[in-house]
Amino acid sequence: MSYPLSFSKAVLVVIFISDKIRQGQFEFLSTKSISEILNIPRPTLVKILQGLSIHGIIETKEGKQGGIRLLKKPSQITILDILNALETGKPLFQTTFNILAEGKRPDNAQKSISKLLTDAEQQMKAVLHQKTIEEILIEMND
Incomplete structure (x- = not known):
């Protein structure tokens, strides 16, 4: 299993909205314009x-006069916040193996793989928690 492309697109949506705010555009942005400019189909954008x-x-x-705008400052939004908003409770890796082999060795193999993948996901989330939208906006100007 992997996180869907909509997660990456959600990051782009938040960056886009944040960048417009930095440019002094504080009013609501239309869903239509976000969809067209970022080339995200409307149904996907609505889900995001x-x-x-x-x-x-x-x-x-x-x-x-409606549309979309941020509720938080870009410095208060981490990439992990966006991941959690789209993929709440969904693991990156599936660890239900359903193998037919039984015994200590197959059980230990499954436990070892599950631990490895769980640890990898936790490390990834720790990295995503450290990066804010504000930092990405700054990097965009480098």
């Missing part, structure tokens, strides 16, 4: 925005 909204990263407003 729902997850980000539920987790308090963005707010949405309906109507003619």
Whole structure:
């Protein structure tokens, strides 16, 4: 299993909205413009925005003056926050092996693999927790 492309696209959406704020555009951004500029199909974008909204990263407003804007400062949003908004409770690796071999050695092999993959995912999440949207915005100007 792997995280879907929508996670990477969600990071781009948050960066895009944050960058517009840095440019002095504080009003709501339309879903249509985000979809077109980032080349994200509307159904995918809606799913992304729902997850980000539920987790308090963005707010949405309906109507003619509506759209999307951030609820938090870019310095308060980590890449892990975005991952958690889209993939809540979903592991990166599947560790249900359903093998037919029984005994101490196959059991230990499964335990060893599960521990390795769980540790790898925890390390990845620790790295994602350290990177904020603000830092990415700064890197964009380098």
